[in-house]
Amino acid sequence: xxxxxxxxxxxxxxxxxxxxxxxxxxxxxxxxxxxxxxxxxxxxxxxxxxxxxxxxxxxxxxxxxxxxxxxxxxxxxxxxxxxxxxxxxxxxxxxxxxxxxxxxxxxxxxxxxxxxxxxxxxxxxxxxxxxxxxxxxxxxxxxxxxxxxxxxxxxxxxxxxxx
Amino acid sequence: xxxxxxxxxxxxxxxxxxxxxxxxxxxxxxxxxxxxxxxxxxxxxxxxxxxxxxxxxxxxxxxxxxxxxxxxxxxxxxxxxxxxxxxxxxxxxxxxxxxxxxxxxxxxxxxxxxxxxxxxxxxxxxxxxxxxxxxxxxxxxxxxxxxxxxxxxxxxxxxxxxx
Numbered sequence: 001x002x003x004x005x006x007x008x009x010x011x012x013x014x015x016x017x018x019x020x021x022x023x024x025x026x027x028x029x030x031x032x033x034x035x036x037x038x039x040x041x042x043x044x045x046x047x048x049x050x051x052x053x054x055x056x057x058x059x060x061x062x063x064x065x066x067x068x069x070x071x072x073x074x075x076x077x078x079x080x081x082x083x084x085x086x087x088x089x090x091x092x093x094x095x096x097x098x099x100x101x102x103x104x105x106x107x108x109x110x111x112x113x114x115x116x117x118x119x120x121x122x123x124x125x126x127x128x129x130x131x132x133x134x135x136x137x138x139x140x141x142x143x144x145x146x147x148x149x150x151x152x153x154x155x156x157x158x159x160x161x162x163x
Numbered sequence: 164x165x166x167x168x169x170x171x172x173x174x175x176x177x178x179x180x181x182x183x184x185x186x187x188x189x190x191x192x193x194x195x196x197x198x199x200x201x202x203x204x205x206x207x208x209x210x211x212x213x214x215x216x217x218x219x220x221x222x223x224x225x226x227x228x229x230x231x232x233x234x235x236x237x238x239x240x241x242x243x244x245x246x247x248x249x250x251x252x253x254x255x256x257x258x259x260x261x262x263x264x265x266x267x268x269x270x271x272x273x274x275x276x277x278x279x280x281x282x283x284x285x286x287x288x289x290x291x292x293x294x295x296x297x298x299x300x301x302x303x304x305x306x307x308x309x310x311x312x313x314x315x316x317x318x319x320x321x322x323x324x325x326x
Contacts, residue, residue: 076197122310141308
């Protein structure tokens, strides 16, 4: 099959990226949670004060995969890190090493930017992904649990001090 | 006991913040991992291109607690969120509601900045903290595990494609 190449996302990619986000959400059985628009992505990725960054993998000039990340911060290290929010490859382009190549490119960006670490999350039932992640030497942070406050619970807590 | 007040961190607070980070690391049995310096914190919090933000709680003008956060990004929401990296109250000032007040202030910032969500992590054995978090309506994201690549493993993967 065809070779792939990786490049930084540029304005005009927001349609392809939103398509990838929706396909990923469908795979994670979370499609109903996707309310992002192309305008949202354009603002977050490409406008002044951008908060996120994206890589695109292409085959014959066609986007077939993406990785979207932002910078977090380690207080212990006193340095920023890379957090990979999403990585997705269209099903017909899997098995070509595209995920590994995207992860490696992000690791290279992390090293170049003197980041303390490179992190991402996996759903516990997504064993194929977990096998890739442990295979490249990533450590599962098993002893930590993320807590989330959103929607009505967030608004109520902000307003009344409880949800 | 004395009342407390909450304010944004300003240049000059980096010494107090580093002290809090070290005390927190000691509580988490991770003090050896702290290599951050005051200069690192000054750059991350107060210089051009700051990547993190901090709130300070004071009693009688003395810093007794802090919360340090950054903005992450939800691809599904298409909006940024707040991620609380650290929150810590000096032992002698606990039980006064300072953690809840810091969390509430962050929830208010999240709402004001139109964030999709407000998140943070807890160690699974830190039941007192978990009780506070579930008490304010936060959901544990039990089905997700964070993976981390850092140190020599990160450098090797960036260079050779494996660690």
